[in-house]
Amino acid sequence: MADEFIKGLSIFTGAGLAWMVLAGWYRTPSFESEQQLVAPVELADSATMFDSLGVLLMDVFFWFAILGALTFWVLVPAVRRAGEALNERVG
Template sequence: MADEFIKGLGIFTGAGLGWLTLAGWYRTPGFESTRQLVSPASPSPASADMFNLLGIMLMDVLFWFALLGPLAFWIVLPAVRQARKAMENRSA
């Protein structure tokens, strides 16, 4: 169980740090603004070049990976193992 916890924590911190970095670059219009990290992406996807589009897409991927990755290790995998053990005990 400890290895699953640290895997989930590693995914959460790594993907969260990546998202925070990219959100700081693309979603912060200015440091005096009160809408940091939540404003729409700076270069609009219609006028952005390839690298900015990849950064904006990677920012969204990292956000969802930071949310769903730990849930897989902290909730889904232990639940599957418990269900498998229960099915083995039931059949025996």
């Protein structure tokens, strides 16, 4: 169980850090505003392909952090417990 926890924590920490860096670049209009990291993305007309890729990766890292952590913290242990219960019932 400890290795599932550390895998989930590693995914959550790594992807969360990547999301925070990208959100700091693209979702923080100014550091005096109250909407740091959660403001809507405003790309200028001169946005490059890398800006579009950064915005896309920001959403990918967010969902990877959430779903990856939940997978290793909830789904994998639940499947193992269900398998153990099924083996006890059958055997």
